[in-house]
Amino acid sequence: MMALDARTAAEFILSGGQYHDAPQGRLLMETVGPLETMTPLVMDRAYEDDRTRRTARFLKFSPVVPSKSNRVNPWEHDVALYRRRNEIERLFRLIQGFRRIFCRFEKLDVMYIGFIQLALVYVSIK
Secondary structure (H helix, E strand, C coil), rough: CEECCCEEEECCCCCCCCCCCCCCCHHHHHHHHCCCCCCEEEEHHCCHHHHHHHHHHHCCCEEEECCCCCCCCCCCHHHHHCCHHHHHHHHHHHHCCCCHCCCCCCCHHHHHHHHHHHHHHHHCCC
16 A cells, blocks of 8 residues: 555555565556656565665655665665654554454455445545
């Protein structure tokens, strides 16, 4: 999920639980498409691989993610901006507050996506 703040989601993709986050994150960035100007993209450490960072830069996102401790060539990141990642995590927590989404009662993906969208609308207007 790409979120703008603690109450606004920009885009999301539903994927299976067995998939790693990084390929799904690259797919999500590609669905948003290239931007006009460089825009910071605060990411979790699961997205810190070189391929994801390269894709982000190609699409004019400025990746804000710390390098893992065992990386040979670590990079600098904006610490103050990375601390705001908790706003996005709060959106996830708000969405999982809906029991139907948390437990995934829906068998069909289209129905599950519909309930996620409904929850996002509710959270954004609340």
